[in-house]
Amino acid sequence: MQAEGHPSACVSKRPLPVEFVATVAILTCTYALLAAGIVILYKAGRVVNFAHGELAIVGGYVFYSSGLMAGGSLWFAILGAVVFSVVMGGFIYATMMRRVVGEPFYVAILITVGIAIVLKSAIIVIWRAEQVTINIGVAPAVRLAGGATLSYMDLASIIMTITFFIALYFFFTFTRLGVQFRGTAENPLLASQRGVNVNLVLSLAWIIAVLAATLSGVFYGGRAFLSTESVTIGLAGLTAALVGGLDSLRGAVAGAFVVALAQYLTVRLIDPVLSEALPFLILLVVMSIRPWGLFGTVEELDRV
Amino acid sequence: MKKQIFCRGVTAAAIIACFAGFSAAQAQETYKIGYITDLSGPLAGSYTPTWEGFELYIKALNDRGGINGKKVDIVLDDDGLKADRAVAAAKKQTERDQVLGIFGLSLSSTQGAVYAEMRKAGVPVVTTFSGIGDALPPAQPFSYSTGVVFEVAGDAIGELIQKIKKGGKVVGMTFDSVGGRAGIAFNQKSVEKAGGTWDQVLFPVTTTDFTPFAQEVAAKKPDIVVGHYGSGQNLGVIPALRRSGYNGPYVVASYGVTEDTVRQAAERAGSGENIYYVTRYSSSFDNNPSVAEVAAAQKKYGTSKPFSSMHVTGWALGKLAEAALKGCGWPCTREQLDKTIQSLKVDIGGLSGGPIEMSATDHYGPSYWRMYIWDAKANKLEPQSDWLKKGSQGYK
Numbered sequence: 001m002q003a004e005g006h007p008s009a010c011v012s013k014r015p016l017p018v019e020f021v022a023t024v025a026i027l028t029c030t031y032a033l034l035a036a037g038i039v040i041l042y043k044a045g046r047v048v049n050f051a052h053g054e055l056a057i058v059g060g061y062v063f064y065s066s067g068l069m070a071g072g073s074l075w076f077a078i079l080g081a082v083v084f085s086v087v088m089g090g091f092i093y094a095t096m097m098r099r100v101v102g103e104p105f106y107v108a109i110l111i112t113v114g115i116a117i118v119l120k121s122a123i124i125v126i127w128r129a130e131q132v133t134i135n136i137g138v139a140p141a142v143r144l145a146g147g148a149t150l151s152y153m154d155l156a157s158i159i160m161t162i163t164f165f166i167a168l169y170f171f172f173t174f175t176r177l178g179v180q181f182r183g184t185a186e187n188p189l190l191a192s193q194r195g196v197n198v199n200l201v202l203s204l205a206w207i208i209a210v211l212a213a214t215l216s217g218v219f220y221g222g223r224a225f226l227s228t229e230s231v232t233i234g235l236a237g238l239t240a241a242l243v244g245g246l247d248s249l250r251g252a253v254a255g256a257f258v259v260a261l262a263q264y265l266t267v268r269l270i271d272p273v274l275s276e277a278l279p280f281l282i283l284l285v286v287m288s289i290r291p292w293g294l295f296g297t298v299e300e301l302d303r304v
Numbered sequence: 305m306k307k308q309i310f311c312r313g314v315t316a317a318a319i320i321a322c323f324a325g326f327s328a329a330q331a332q333e334t335y336k337i338g339y340i341t342d343l344s345g346p347l348a349g350s351y352t353p354t355w356e357g358f359e360l361y362i363k364a365l366n367d368r369g370g371i372n373g374k375k376v377d378i379v380l381d382d383d384g385l386k387a388d389r390a391v392a393a394a395k396k397q398t399e400r401d402q403v404l405g406i407f408g409l410s411l412s413s414t415q416g417a418v419y420a421e422m423r424k425a426g427v428p429v430v431t432t433f434s435g436i437g438d439a440l441p442p443a444q445p446f447s448y449s450t451g452v453v454f455e456v457a458g459d460a461i462g463e464l465i466q467k468i469k470k471g472g473k474v475v476g477m478t479f480d481s482v483g484g485r486a487g488i489a490f491n492q493k494s495v496e497k498a499g500g501t502w503d504q505v506l507f508p509v510t511t512t513d514f515t516p517f518a519q520e521v522a523a524k525k526p527d528i529v530v531g532h533y534g535s536g537q538n539l540g541v542i543p544a545l546r547r548s549g550y551n552g553p554y555v556v557a558s559y560g561v562t563e564d565t566v567r568q569a570a571e572r573a574g575s576g577e578n579i580y581y582v583t584r585y586s587s588s589f590d591n592n593p594s595v596a597e598v599a600a601a602q603k604k605y606g607t608s609k610p611f612s613s614m615h616v617t618g619w620a621l622g623k624l625a626e627a628a629l630k631g632c633g634w635p636c637t638r639e640q641l642d643k644t645i646q647s648l649k650v651d652i653g654g655l656s657g658g659p660i661e662m663s664a665t666d667h668y669g670p671s672y673w674r675m676y677i678w679d680a681k682a683n684k685l686e687p688q689s690d691w692l693k694k695g696s697q698g699y700k
Contacts (some may be wrong), residue, residue: 019519019548019549020519023515023516023519026515027513027515050631053690054554062693075682111669124344128344128348128351128352128608129343129344129346129348129349130348131346131349131535131536131539133539133568133572135571135572138543138572138574139573139574147549147551148519148547148548148549149546149547149549150547151547220512220513223513223515224512224513224514224540225512225536225539225540227349227512227536228344228346229510229512229536230345230512232510232512233418233512233513245344264516265518266520267507267516267517267520268516268519268520268523272432272505272506272508272516272517272520273480273506273508275511275516276510276511277531280382282400
């Protein structure tokens with residue numbers, strides 16, 4: 001028997017805060033990427049995307065399958081995920097969302113619900129609802145005090161999320177297209193009259209949003225696993241976006257942090273079974289006090 | 305005009321009569337049984353290989369000429385792990401497809417509803433690989449199981465893990481389901497009976513990122529951790545536990561967990577050390593003629609999932625189905641089938657430690673459990689105990 005004689009030494013003493021900070025940071029990154037995509041779509045076209053979790057998980061599956069097809073090649077997996085994001089983002093806008101520009105906002109919401117159902121079915125049909133894990137970079141990279149470890153994938157998720165948000169900042173602040181994007185978000189009619197290609201801006205918004213979702217799906221698949229059930233991370237992303245403010249990228253990060261922290265503390269301090277319910281409780285509280293979220297713009301609220 | 309309508313009516317009636325006659329003849333020529341399981345829901349990865357094992361057995365059986373000269377026809381339905389879909393499928397199979405009995409079923413949460421509905425319809429239901437207490441004595445009518453009834457599994461696991469460390473601190477993990485709670489409740493009883501201490505961590509059924517839960521378990525400083533759930537959860541929990549600094553013994557309670565899952569989890573954890581596996585049916589690595597027979601059928605007919613103990617589990621259920629239909633004779637009715645199952649003793653050779661036995665009051669019978677350890681170097685399971693026989697009394 002392998003464990004005889006030393007089992008009590010199986011868990012070494014370690015300070016809780018180190019792994020607490022690491023876990024919350026990684027969860028925050030996953031949710032922030034999702035929330036960022038939701039915020040970008042809302043800012044650009046006032047669309048609340050209920051298919052974001054499905055896009056994330058399907059993106060993760062595409063990354064997995066692309067890598068598998070190329071004998072485990074990371075570069076091929078990345079290429080597959082990028083192609084998926086561009087094609088899927090462009091496709092959704094060109095074939096569905098473009099047609100409902102100017103329609104009541106709930107029309108677009110209903111379309112995203114439909115997209116979610118189709119994508120979930122695609123997981124069942126294409127991947128036979130297989131639970132898959134992304135085994136790239138899962139080896140321990142950093143050993144924290146006391147024996148807990150962070151994998152290369154964990155580190156990549158933190159670095160890539162920070163890079164993504166910095167890139168977004170530079171894009172919106174310093175590029176011509178970014179400024180056009182902001183103009184479109186402010187007033188699409190005026191932007192259009194001033195020569196901005198609104199369709200290009202909106203399709204770009206969808207591509208960036210799907211790319212962010214795919215990134216989070218890949219990191220999630222590396223840390224947990226991808227399945228039809230995993231699409232529920234979309235709800236965490238949506239909660240983060242709503243808590244932070246649907247039109248604020250800064251709020252997306254703050255909201256993601258609040259949701260991640262709430263989930264972690266519920267598991268550790270209250271009752272693990274409640275971990276999925278508590279973020280929604282926080283959402284209800286925030287919505288009842290500040291319906292526009294922590295960093296959102298106070299504007300006229302539409303009610304479904 | 306009237307004549308034309310009359311002729312058309314006669315022709316239509318003749319066609320319908322032909323089809324009806326054909327269907328009746330078809331129905332009479334085969335033993336029609338139902339199979340319901342999760343083929344598209346969250347636990348499809350666990351339930352599909354069990355279905356495939358059952359299907360393999362029936363294919364091989366039909367190729368041998370069937371039973372009493374009649375082939376066995378399976379009506380398959382997917383419940384997606386939803387109780388309402390499972391009940392709807394069961395009703396469809398009994399009312400429209402006229403099946404003699406229903407086999408398989410998925411998670412514990414779907415079983416109670418199907419059992420209850422089929423009791424009303426007088427249709428025997430035999431669950432496999434996971435089961436609820438309805439089959440345990442005093443058994444509910446028409447409710448049988450050849451699989452892992454959680455109460456018995458929890459008890460057996462508690463006893464077997466004493467071989468890893470006697471009287472240590474055990475932390476049980478499960479998702480919040482009827483079966484999961486039953487499993488850890490009896491696991492706790494047998495651990496405490498052996499002088500050990502117990503703690504537990506439950507998580508929501510839909511959880512897919514287990515890191516915070518694993519950290520909670522690691523913080524409890526256990527000597528042994530036991531996981532009462534399916535493949536996907538093990539795939540997430542084992543690496544999460546190792547990442548959280550817990551490298552001690554982890555026991556996979558095999559509720560549909562394949563050997564390939566253990567291999568994958570070990571790879572992701574960075575080490576396959578200290579991973580144990582407790583199962584009611586033999587591992588696919590076992591070297592005996594019965595397992596070899598399943599492996600040969602898998603090679604011949606093919607399956608979508610890698611060969612595993614779940615195929616062995618499905619195959620064992622197939623053996624029971626054959627014995628039941630054979631005993632039922634021809635023509636077979638639901639009542640006769642139910643009566644036959646109640647007196648079955650099916651020799652399943654090396655697929656487990658002993659036969660599957662049922663009686664009028666005990667629809668589960670004695671079961672046999674074995675613990676394996678994952679050999680990371682050889683990438684296979686090695687037995688760590690003999691078969692442990694557990695009776696079915698005293699769990700209600």
